[in-house]
Amino acid sequence: MLVSEIPRGGIEGTLRAMEGRWPVQVALERSAYLEAAEVVCQARDLPALCEWLCSELHYTFATLVVLEEERGWLLRYVFYGGVERSLLSLLVRIPGWENSVPSIASLVHAADWHEREAEDLFGLVFEGHPKLGDFVLHEEWPEGVNPMLRGFDGSKPYPHRELDPDWRPDRIVQSPGAFVMPIGPVYSDHAESAHFLLETVGEDVIRTIPRFFYKYRGVEKIAQGRRVEDVLLLAERFSGTSAFAHSLAFCQAVERLSGLQVPERARMLRIALCELERFRHHVHAVAEICSSTGLGVATSQASILEEELLRLSCMVSGHRYLFGLNVPGGLTVDLTERKLTLLQNGIREILKRFLDLEDMLRFSSSFLDRLEEVGIVSAHDARAYGLVGPVARASGIERDLRKVLPYSGYERVEFRVPCELEGDSYARLRVLFREAEQSAQIVEDVLSSLPQGPISNTGPTPTAGSALGWVEAPRGAAFHWVCLEEDGVVARYRLTTPSFTNWHGFHLAAENFAFQDFPIIMASFGLSNAESDR
Amino acid sequence: MSWTGHLLSAFFALCLSGTIAAGLLSGRRGPMALSLTGFLSSALLLVISGNVLLRGTTLEVWLWELPLAGRLLVRMDVLSSLFMFVTGMVFMPVSIFSAGYLRKYLGRYSLKTFGCLYHLLFASIVLVLIAGDVVFFLLAWEGMSIICYLLVNYEYREEQNIRSGFLMLSMGEAGTLAIALGLIIVAEASGGLDFASLKVGSQALSAHARWAVFILTFLGFGVKAGLVPVSSWLPKAHPAAPGNVSALLSGAILNLGVYGIIRVDWELLGMTDPAHGLVVLLVGSLSALLGILYATIRNDMKRMLAHSSIENMGIVTAGLGAAFVFGSSGLIPQAGIALLASLYHMVNHSVYKSLLFLGAASLDSRLGIRDMDRMGGLARGMPWTSLFFLVGALSISALPPFNGFVSEWLTLQSLLRIALLDSTAVKIVFALCGAGLALTAGLAVTCFVKAFAMSFLGVARSEEAREAREVPASMRWAMALLAVCCLGLGVLPTHVIPVLDRPVAQLVGASTVNALVPPFFTVEKGDPEWDEAFLSEFHDLGAEVGRGLIPGRGLVVLHRGTERNPVVFAMSSSYSLAMLVLLLGSAFLSVWFFTRSRKVVRRPAWDGGVRRLTSEMTYTATGFSNPVRVIFEAVFQPSKVQSARETVAEHFRTAIMTGPAEETHLLDRSVYGPMMRLSQKVAQGLARMHTGSVNAYAAYVLVSLVGLLVVWLLI
Amino acid sequence: MSKWVLKGLRTGIVTTRYPGSMETSPGVSPGRPVSTVLRGQRGLPEIPSCPTGALVQRAGKTTVDHKRCIHCRRCVRASTPFVEWEWGYEWAEWTSTDPKEMEGLGPSFSRSLHIRFVDAGACGACMSEVAQLTKPHYNLHRLGFFFTPSPREADVLLVAGPGTDHMRRALEKVYDSMPTPKKVVAVGTCSLSGGLFGPSFASEAGVTGIVPVSVGVPGCPPPPLAILHGLLVVVGRRPATSLTDATNQMRGDSQ
Secondary structure, three states: OOOOOOOOOHHHHHHHHHHHHOOOEEEEEEOOOOEEEEEEEOHHHHHHHHHHHHHHOOOEEEEEEEEEEOOEEEEEEEEEOOOOOEEEEEEEEEEOOOOEEEOOOOOOHHHHHHHHHHHHHHOOEEEOOOOOOOOOOOOOOOOOOOOOOOOOOOOOOOOOOOOOOOOOOOOOEEOOOOEEEEEOOOOOOOOOOOEEEEEEOOOEEEEEEEEOOOOOOOHHHHHOOOEHHHHHHHHHHOOHHHHHHHHHHHHHHHHHHHOOOOOHHHHHHHHHHHHHHHHHHHHHHHHHHHHHHOOHHHHHHHHHHHHHHHHHHHHHHOOOOOOOOEEOOEEOOOOOHHHHHHHHHHHHHHHHHHHHHHHHHHOOHHHHHHHOOOOOOOHHHHHHHOOOHHHHHOOOOOOOHHHHOOOOOHHHOOOOOOOOOOOOHHHHHHHHHHHHHHHHHHHHHHHHOOOOOOOEOOOOOOOOEEEEEEEEEOOEEEEEEEEEOOOOEEEEEEEEOHHHHHHHOHHHHHOOEEHHHHHHHHHHHOOOHHHHHO | OOHHHHHHHHHHHHHHHHHHHHHHOOOOOHHHHHHHHHHHHHHHHHHHHHHHHHHOOOEEEEEEEEOOOEEEEEEEOHHHHHHHHHHHHHHHHHHHHHHHHHHHHOOOOOHHHHHHHHHHHHHHHHHHHHEOEHHHHHHHHHHHHHHHHHHHOOOOOOHHHHHHHHHHHHHHHHHHHHHHHHHHHHHHOOOOOEHHHHHHHHOOOOHHHHHHHHHHHHHHHHHHHOOOOOOOOHHHHHHHOOHHHHHHHHHHHHHHHHHHHHHHHHHHOOOOOHHHHHHHHHHHHHHHHHHHHHHHHOOEHHHHHHHHHHHHHHHHHHHHHHHHHHHHOOOHHHHHHHHHHHHHHHHHHHHHHHHHHHHHHHHHHHHOOOEHHHOOOHHHHOHHHHHHHHHHHHHHOOOOOOHHHHHHHHHHHHHOHHHHOOOHHHHHHHHHHHHHHHHHHHHHHHHHHHHHHHHHOOOOOOHHHHOOOOOOHHHHHHHHHHHHHHHHHHHOHHHHHHHHHHHHHHHHOOOOHHHHOOHHHOOOOOOOOOOHHHHOOOEEOOOOOOOOOOOOOOOOEEEEOOOOOOOEEEOOHHHHHHHHHHHHHHHHHHHHHHHOOOOOOOOOOOOOOOOOOOHHHOOOHHHHHHHHHHHOHHHHOOOOOOEEEEEEEOOEEEEEEEOOOOOOOHHHHHHHHHHHHHHHHHHHHHHOOOOOOHHHHHHHHHHHHHHHHHHHHHO | OHHHHHHHHHHOOOOOOOOOOOOOOOOOOOOEEEOEEOOOOOOOOOOOOOOOOOEEEEOOEEEEEOOOOOOOOOOOOOOOOOOEEEOOOOOOEEOOOOOOHHHOOOHHHOOOEEEEEEEOOOOOHHHHHHHHOOOOOOOHHHHOEEEOOOHHHOOEEEEEOOOEHHHHHHHHHHHHHOOOOOEEEEEOHHHHHOOOOOOOOOEOOOHHHOOOOOEEEOOOOOOHHHHHHHHHHHOOOOOOOOOEOOOOEEOOOOO
């Protein structure tokens, strides 16, 4: 097949083309706004299929879900975006005695860390992956112990082994006089725990090797065997700064599974609160960028706005970080007229001051000097690594789940997705400002035309099955895969967070820039280790 | 012959016996014997030269008459004796050091050869310094060069050493030729061949001839002194030479170049033209700057110290140049001060550079590596060596209370006396050179912080560094001796300056002690040198604390004068040293006393919570000096590094290999490179003459014969 | 640059007056349940199970173990609410009852305290609240408290998070590197009881097993004023409150 022959006829055409080339079994499910296809394929065809999907049909890799079955494994590779409003899952069954599957990491680089995580936690071997091991579980864990397996008791601590005295850091730069500068896990005044090894010959960072999962709490394992209400709490609180978004994704997965219809008022309010959280996160990210460049007054100005947003959230919803609002079927509390007016006025006023701050920042040349042409991520790299969120949009990848896979009523809301081309820190800053402006606009529009009605629908206990929920969290695309058993207990919960996806590509920005730029580039990415490590 | 003459002969006899003994004794006893004879001969030399220096007498002895060359003259004045004293000061600790150091050559190279050459070198250096006429001087100079080459090339089995030695020899010979040519030009215009008659004769030279002589002799001696642009041999010779020979090279032999410049360009030619002085000043400042720039980025310890020697010699030369300019402009006191500063710096450099080289030799003998990137954490295993190296590093960085501070301060101060000069161009040159020297001083601190910290502090970066043990006692004592000298020269300058003043007075014509050291520190009342006029402006307010306890006027001498003279507070330097020791000691004791009951808990260094802090995670010498490399990239112009990226797949990088940055020295790029290309072009042009046909060659013979006849007829 | 100075001056002072006077602005605290005795109810109402086991009903009184409460509000949103909700923020409490432990750091630290913050697996909300302390609304510098990047200069170790397995050694190292006298303030429910995440194979039941905690500030997340209260308690400038609120907050029928 030639490169230019992209199959026509939407996802059906794609499926037909697939059937023509490989021995697969396809199943297509259509709903009002979404087409979801499931394709069962052979393990040996997997690399070729994935490459075809990604490089020729321009699908994006979303997540890899590993399910432990009785007699083997079921691997689900989820793709989206090639055709509008469609999800495509590739299912591969591996018999228990084989335990290995060909790696697609060299072809679909976004899958690299997913495969490493699966290897650490499940013990699956991905053949052809150049760097397996020592990813989620650090050196204290013995080889061959995989916590996500059913047989592993996750409620008790696991005895550790002694650290290897001859351990040396993995060096990639071999140059006379090169050395490795360690940062973390405890560093700076109050930063999240993460470890970076910067390889350098003195001035510039040549290579950075990040070491994460210092904050690994095993959320996916804890969720197994718990009821939906309890897992809702986990989904909300594993990353407090994007709590509403993640709880929304989880609720949507459960709603899809049980066929619950969410009332219109709840959907609109969900949009408003989602955008409120996005606005607050972007204000925080701008404050962090100003703080990393040392511009004290701008940091204080942005922080004042952030605290006012936190207080606004508390006045409107009872919790500063919007905890405890989402529930499968709608929201837990309704917002009174008074609170809605408060929210609208508050956001309008804070937006005005935020845009004033942007005007001032745009003419601070010493501030811009630290951001322009620093930390560049090229569009090609961003696409190859599957970056998401404002980081990707600053590198020219105009992709937003609210437009590509609309949920919760976003298809009826008018807004733009801002996009920049340079890919440097300044571009990321501009994207943050424009998105914040859009979020405030969305809140205004939604609240001024809010329908009356019930705030939640309670339905029957969700039945067994599995479904995907997704949301455009403030940092990017998040996917929650929920698999329920007969009695409404969660059998498997897979979390793919935007920070996880973007940390994978962070080193692209930090390499070949000076040490002093490192904290600024990190601030401009605005990622969270709690969200990434889960 | 006077006592001095007798002692001098005894000295030469001792050297000769040392040579013979070295030739006879077996390998194992060799180092001990060498150490003993070296120690004795240097002690004798110190006595001789110290005596002449303090008394101020000159020794002149006419020796045998050589056919076609005239009578050889031995002349030892205060200038020679100063240099001899410095040489003795360097040879003594190096001899002590050799007792332990030479053991590493047992069985590998012939220690007999080393012993013979060592004593011959000592003798030849002294011969150069006491030579009183041109022939004697050139013979001794040539002999010294050759013996020095033989000693530098001692480890002759290494390919690199042969090449470095050859470079040193060839550049040295070129320098000698230039010196000889210059001296011949002067000798042509004078009656006899001894320096006194050359001095008279040089006054008859025309301005062009003077320039020619100046350039020839300055560059010729500059080769030996290690001045830019003829210093390329030095950074290669030092790593090739054995450790103690390096100390001698930097501590004694480079000084001979300075001696030659002072003797020939100052004394013989006289200071008439400020332009000469400006050339000397510029060459000196340029050497200083280039030397320290390259020293800062070098990781091989001996190469770094070699570049640093170029820098220090540059500072000495800059001081000399300033003295020239002041002298030829008639500002005698300033000339004296600048010359004194320059000589003081030369003395200091000999002392602390020998110390540093002995330290480097200790490291080399224990570790076997010279690359600072692979050292680290040596202070734990080699505490004494690191202490002495620290003293050397502090001295060379010009930090009080060590000696480097005094001489560099004096040099910079004399360069700042711009207001006294007339011509604006000269003022500008002085200002630029002063700024250059200030930059040099700053870079020197960077360089030696790197040298000390990366080698001795931190974590060991290689197996050899981890297992280092302390060096034997003889090597430690040698370094201790030099370290004590560093401290002494730094805290007692008021006692050193009157001694250095004697050669300065001889050269400049007036004593400069009073300008630098107030007379009430050096003489007592009633002494004829007591300057009543100078002191009448000051009144003794008393409080001469501690008078009579130690030599020196006293602890505090407060004077208050008339409205022209403000309050002056002065302290004798010997008292200030005592006070320093007392204060620091009592502070230390009181802190210890008050905290002796406190429990001290030691924890490892805070490392950010990493699981393990390995040696890869510490700064390397390359990393430390990288900012300097980046800032001065225009000077260094490193060639593009070879980088190979091995990739497994498009996004996985498993290795980024960068080769060492190759740099050609600025001089090689700008001076020698073009010269070589030019000479090659000329040679290629001339090579067309080699047609290979007999007829052409016969024609050449005919043409040259006819040409010679024509020339002969014309003259 | 002067435009930034003018901008700052024009914005004025927004800093809270606490501890000089209590902060009354709305939205500064999510509030928390308080132990309640309910009168006038026939029979005991059904408690929807508290997801973290913070509520215990005994003898007609609902006791709240604040170390476990995560403000999920299922108790107040139940059809018959049976706990009262208080909107304060002075939540810090000593974790031991030994009077010697409860002395705090002493008067020399009360206006000059250096704090090292360590994230032992916190979700981000606690960290965000801690970060707000340095911002204009709360500004802990006016109280003489400072964050320091080096534990060698720190007096107080501020910890958030359930104490993940991988951070255990780092946390121990930080505590070891601090010179005496030193105290540990644990921020958030996770660090006091493990919250939703511990104990498990990947985290402990709070950091009390790794470092000796002196003062605990419960909450999920505790608002910045509560963290300030905790710091003030550890230097002895404010009194603490009780974690397991056994003192009766008598209320009538819920309003």
